[in-house]
Amino acid sequence: MNDAAEQLLSEMVIAMYDLFPGVDSGKVQHSLSRVLSKYKIDVQEDYQYTSDLQEKIKLFITAKKVEGLSQATLDGYKIELGLFTKKIEKQVDHITSADIRIYLGSLEGLKMSTIGKKLNVLRTFFGFLAAEEVIRQDPTARLKPPKEEKRIGKSLNIEELEMLRESCETIRQRAFIEVLYATGCRLGEVYGLNKSDINYQDSSCRVIGKGNEERIVYFSPRTMYHLKKYLMNRLDDCEAMFITERRPYRRLSKRGIQDEIWKIAEFAGLRHKVSPHVLRHTFGTLTLNNGAELVAVQELLGHKSPETTLRYARITEERKREQHKKYLVI
Template sequence: MNKSLNEITTGDIRGYLAHCKLVRHNTDQTINNKTRMLRGLFKWLTEEEYITKNPMLKIKDNKVEHRVKEVFTDEQITIVKDVAKEHSLRDIAIVDFLHRTGVRISEMVALNRDDIDMHGRQCIVYGKGRKERPVYFNGEAAVHLKEYLESRIDDNPALFVGSRAPHKRMTDDAVRVMLKSLSEMDKRLNGIAINPHKWRRQFVTELLEKDVPLTLVADLVGHNNLNTTKDNYGNYSRSKAKEAHRKYVS
């Protein structure tokens, strides 16, 4: 804009967002993401007294169509886990850990072996803003994790490492690539997205289906905003409606 930060106005911001919409053809969701980032930036600039007036205060988000994000069916979960188990001890350990803890991918790859309390089936992760929270896993996940760790011959402290020497700590991208490769190993999984966040969504949906209170679900997955947790209500409601139909109509 060729202006100093303190000279940028609400009109300038609106002009930029209009340019993104009309010239760059950004979607409403993309523009909302840009707005959110700008909101965070100018809030910080105001708090640190780099600027005297926050030009973002009057900028609102665009209304976007809310689409229910898909979760796995029971059959798909069984197939994915069978494929992962066949492929390697590490892969089934990762899939089960994601499914049974609901952790973010960044939280999982940061874990070390010593962080795992196998007896208590729990560990401590550090979420957004380095916020600490305990996560728990079931017996099945514990068995797969123990088998994988006992099979390791490397001395890397990381919980999950690459399958090839020098066995470096797995990154977010490495886990995503591994999960995607599972869908290519069985034709029944063709077109099925298998990614870390879908397992997190699966975890939340399954808890809601078991009538676990929303606030407790939010605590378990580290959501600061209940609306983030509520995004899974679409899957939850759809599942309940299907269950009711089978029970009372079929």
């Protein structure tokens, strides 16, 4: 027997002795030796379990960075794919649809929408590798996204919005409320705003949204009044639209903006109802209920599809009755 056969014989004898401690190892070795002598045996490295995921993730992240994706998006990819590598220890070309199903199925306590987002990251990753011919087949191609639970987005009514406005104690807080509501911007978008982004002639502002895509949003006259009041009272030279109240003045963090909104909401008695994203929902709901076209609201919110906009906003019963009465042909 060659070296590979001798190695196999030795390992099999040890395994047999572990299973049956009283067995005569000499007889087992002799019997197995006669059987194995009939075969040609080679040692094959188990490349399938020598993971090259980290290497391929670096390739993917580099390519997406060149495409111009934001750092926040790249960091999100790194986190999600990093979690995946902790569960899957295979070469990417050996990863199957079953592996991914098992991985997603092991994620307990998560909402279907969260699992769907994780699958989307894997789709993007493996789709890229397949397109670049790094792998022969995309294991996510046959996977269907999980059915998401239908939820009505939370939003404030007009009375609650006015309660927030009246509960602001500083001009900066009032500017927060007005900008978040009037533009429907995401928290990260407001965080990234600079004073130079404002177009005072048409009361608009340039926003960099998801996917590093730029869009224009608009301020109401009320928003412009409170924003100008806040900016004119500042004595700093920081470029950020919203800054810290103490020196050294710098761009206010996302957490800082959230904390301010929560302070206002708590003072208004709406602590558990309000967040920056709730104000975004409120913008979508109230504008649609006031007769705005769905496509226009979709563009203002920076959504790629109208279905997303519909999830953000819900039409009130009063509005439905009004529309039924107005447009029903009788």
